[in-house]
Every structure is written in C-alpha cells, then in structure tokens.
Amino acid sequence: MNISLLGIVGYLVGIAALVGLNAVILVWLERKVAGHMQFRLGPMEVGPHGILQTLADGIKLVSKQLVIPDEADKPLFLLAPIVSLVPIFAAMVPLPFSETVQAWELNIGLLLIIALGLLNTLGILLAGWGSNNKYALLGGARAVAQILAYKIPLLICVMTIIMMTGSFSLRDIAIAQKDTWNVLYQPILFIVYIITVTLETNRSPFDFSEAESELVAGFHTEYSGMGFSLFFLAEYSYMFIAAGLATVLFLGGWHGPWLPGVAWTLIKIYSIIFLMMWFRWTFPRVRIDQMLSFGWKILLPLSLINFIITAGVLAL
C-alpha cells in the first residue's frame, strides 16, 4: 500500500474537520438534549436554534488566557491536553464509514483503536499530576483505578466479536454482518460494551475523574481556555470513536436499507451517542468503589462467560 505525502495531509485535514465538526455538533446536541430533558429549550440565541452557540463558545475559549498555576509541573501540565487529543487522529484511521469510505484499511484496526483509547487515561493522569491540585490528583488517580476494571471486560467483548468474525479488520467485521447484526447474537455483550465505553469516555454515571460535585472539576480543575477545550474535544471525539466502534462491532456498520452506507453509519453512531447523553442526564453518579466492584464482579464474569459460551457454540 502506498502512502503519499498528499494522502497524509489530506487525511489530517479531513480528520481535523471531522473532529472539529463532530465536537461542534455534539456540544450543541448535548445542550439541546439536556435542555429538552429538563423542560428547557437549550441554546436559542446564536443562530437558528442556537446551532452556532458552540462556535461562539469556541472563539471565547480560544481567546482566553492560558492560566498555568505557579506550582504546576509546567511541561506535564501543557502536555496533558495534547496527549489526550492527539491519539484521536490516529484512532480514526481504521474506522470504516462505508464499504469505500475509510481512511486506511488496517488488518489490526480494532487493536489500534483499543490501544489508543488507553492514551486518554494517560492524558488524564498527566493533567491530574501536573496540576498540583489535590482534586485533580484524585481525579487522575480515579481514572487509573478504573481503567483495569473496564478495559478487561471491553477487551473480552472485542475478542468475542473477533472470534466470531475471524478478523481484526473493522471492514471485515462490518462485511460479515451483511445479513444479521452481531447485536442479535450478542445482546448481553452489547450492553457490556456500552457500559464499558461509557466508562472509557468518562461519561456520567461513571464520570469519576471529573465528578464535579465531589472533586470540583477533577482532573481539569486547573485548566482554562484552550487546555480545557482540548480535553472537551477529546471527550467528544472519544465518544464518536466509541460509538463508531459499537456501530461496526454490533450494529452492522454501514449496512441498512435505502440510504447510502455513510448515512447509515452516521445515524447509528449518533443514536448511540444520544443514548450516552440520555444516561448522563437521567442517572445519578455511581460511587467509585461500587463501580470497581461492579466491573470486577459483574462485567468481567459476564463477558467471560459469554466468551466461553460463544466459543463453545462456534466450536459446534
């Protein structure tokens, strides 16, 4: 496979546009969803139905001063948001939007995304450590504590799908679901996956590392302006990737009647994102130790049993 310089530049521009546009839409959508769930209208002033509100906020955030606390570990403090965001660009590479629309078909695409997802936690830990703030440190520590509790069930989920398809390639996995979506074979696994990615993206009810009523703002307590918005961008992009992965792994990728593949992919992705927003605005927050025991005592055995049963069925 040839990699031309032009191709890379084109890809980067495309991904940057996608990440930016996605964040703009999601922030607006989150506010609207929250608003309508709470008998409010959400943003209404900037643009029709407030569609440009996020842009206005973005301009505000960019123009704000970047405040670095005196006692902070400066290099780590500045590096953390970047470490959080940059893996996004790589993680979007193997994500197929339709049979033909895909940045680069990788035969280990799934593994790449899962591995890069871990870097988000590193960013949070760096921010928590570098801020020299006890709330931030607690947020960072929580992120690290929870990572094992959700990553293992998540990996077992993914392994089950790989076992069913026999390929690490996201494209192959999607093609394999041409007739029947995996969610029909693996409904329990789908639920486990949704729970674990909610954990991975630090979304409520598992938003321990920012938990504003407990830790003020957790790992990003000391961040303002662009640093804060990079974390935000990263969070929404991870949501997009997690939902994209769910689409490919469980919901048959681009397969669907009438509409073109890309449209189906986006519909599915945003439906899952809507589900995650729904969680956020209706569920209380779990306590961190309850989540850990839930991860180790319920999610892990459940996904493991599911894995073994699937293996048994496939062997027959």
Added chain:
Amino acid sequence: MTRPISKTVNVPVADGDGERYTLKMGPQHPATHGVLRVDLELDGETIIKCSPQVGYLHRGFDKIAENRTYAQSLILTDRLDYIAAMANNVGYCVAVEKLLGISVPLRAKYIRTIVCEMSRIASHLLWLATHALDIGAMTVFLYCFREREVMLDLFEELCGARLTFSYPRIGGVRQDVTRSFIDVLQQFVAEFPVHIGEYETLIDTNRIWLKRTVGIGVLSAAEALELGLTGACLRGSGVDYDIRKHRPYDAYDLVDFEVPLSNDGDIYARYRCRMEELHQSARIIQQCIDQLPPGPIISEDAPDLVMPLQGQRKVEAGSSTYGTGLIRLLEEHGQYPVGDIYVSTEVPKGELGFYFISDGSGRPYRMHVRSPSFIHIGALPALAEGSMIADLIANIGTLDVVLGECDR
C-alpha cells in the same frame, strides 16, 4: 459521653500503612451548600477524620438583635435560612408573640400556616434538587426548580419579595391573601402530587440512587437524639418528633396531617421522609384553604414595624408619638414582661428555636437562635468518618444544611 460511631464503615478502613493527606474541602466547592469548609484527613479516598469548619457567613445576628426592638429584628430572620425565610419569620413571630402575650387572629394563623408549608415545599424542593445534583442526577434539579418557581412567584404576589419576605408580623401578617393567590395555590396543590411522582420516577427506584443512599450515613434513633438532630433527619431514624404535632402553633392543631417516619436511619430513609412531607404539606395547604375564615389579619396589640394598622389606628401629622404600635410599646415599658422564654417551631430543616431574655426594655437583653443547620453540621463527622468522599457529599446533602442559618 462517647461520640456515636457511624455504622457506614462499608469500605475497608485504612490499615495504617497508607499515606495520609489532608484536603480542605470548601469553602469554595460546588457541593458544600454555601460556605462550609470540611477539613478532611484522607487515606486514598477513605475519610479518616472529618472536621467541619463553620463561621464564614457569621454576621452576629444574636448580638445585633440586642440593639433592636423585637419588631425590627424580624428582618434578620430572613437571612437565617434564606431558602425558607417565611418559616423563620413565622418562627420568630410566634416566639415574640408568646413573650409579649399577643394573641393572633384566626385568619392570620391560617395564612401563616399556608406560607409556612409553602416554604417547606420550596425548601424541600431545593433540598431534593441539590441533593440529587450532588449525587449526580442532574435532571431532578430542574424538575424541582420548575415547581419551586411557582412557589416563589406566589410569594412575590403575596408580599413582593422572592427571597427575604418579612411577610409575617408579630401578631399576624402584613397583607391579606388575594383571590388569585388562592386560586393559583389551589391549582398547584392539586397538581403537586403528580409532580412528586415525576421526581420519584427519576430516582426513587433507580439502582444507582439506591446504591448511593441505602445503608449509607446510618444513624440509630439513640445516635440521632444524642447528636441533637431534629426535623426529617431525626424522623428518618424513627423518632416521632415534630413540633407541629407535639407543641402546635398557628393553625397546625386545626388541620389533619401525618408525620412521616422511617426506621432505617439512612440517607434513603431521610429522602423518603422528606418526600412524604411534601405530600403532607400539600395536604395541609389544601385544608387551610378550605377552612380559611374571614376576619382581621393582625392583632390590635401588634407592635407594627412601619405601617400603622390601616383604618384602625390613624397616624396624624405632629401627633404620631403613639401612632404606631412600635412606638407605643417602646414608650410604655410596663407592657414588656421580664423573664426568659424559649419557643421553637418546625422549620423545613428541623427545630428552629428562639430564646429571649427580656429585661422589660423593649429590646431583648439576649437573643439566642437555636438553628438546626448548626447542630446538623455537628453530626457530619459521625456520618462521614470511615466512608468515602462521595459519601461525604451525600451526607452533607442529607443533613440539609444552610450555612446562613448555621453561621448566623
């Protein structure tokens, strides 16, 4: 007396080899309900030691009151528990009336009971909103504020203020209720149980909510009594104590209501108690509206602050010395009894008591406010020590403290 030890030790207490550190939570913190600071000694996320620091909002009301007449001190009570200022006003007025031996007209008693219960609804709604927000359920917050807004609008219609009312007067109330006020209130009371159901659909049987509240912050009846808790915090532990029932004031002995109790003594029990109290408040308001008698709204003996009693005592230019009850009472020293008195009322947070020492001068020689929030904050170490940071937040919420009242 040994301090009661909380039974919430459901996480392993530090074995001693972990590195401890302190965290000064607050006074700027989203979940400490104002300016409470809690000094925490932590091992990881487990709280080893918790000591609440109060006083950031201290204004010295007890002392200020010594330099004011009884009628003038009324406005101070607005600033105690600013979430339920109306209940404080009424509590203060009831206390001063008892001191001065003023009897209140029946209509005023009913109106006060109505506004007290409206205030309880407004306060409990804010409590539920913030308590749920602390535990992470954000939507409950706006559900509650929707109804709280109706209450505040009604208060505004009644007296022009939404926060600091100073509506009740010693000896009655300032203005009569209007027809439209009654109509809107009637409609609200009829619909309110449906809205309570809406809040409950969000959290009542939510597994996460149950995980966070059931068995957390447990206090037995004996512990709760020893800590001096009152209000829903005490009733959640199964102690049947409600001043509205046991030492009735205003029209509480003329209406029928129940005192919700729970024996579990945990956060969920206190949550259930307060939710039931919302139902009972609506019931009390409904009965008061039905029974509201005609008649005067303020006693003739009332020491009025500014406004003379319209139509009853005229103020004439030049001869206004005896124009208002305030001045009349000030001048005639003999009208003030000498002695001390403690009168308490049931405000949304618990038992609000006023203790006066009167030397017959028209100003209290000493006023002491027994504020439930101050005493409830004292229960925080017993609830929180041994639990986790997230539980501390839930425990602060369940005690339902307002720092304005605590610091005074």
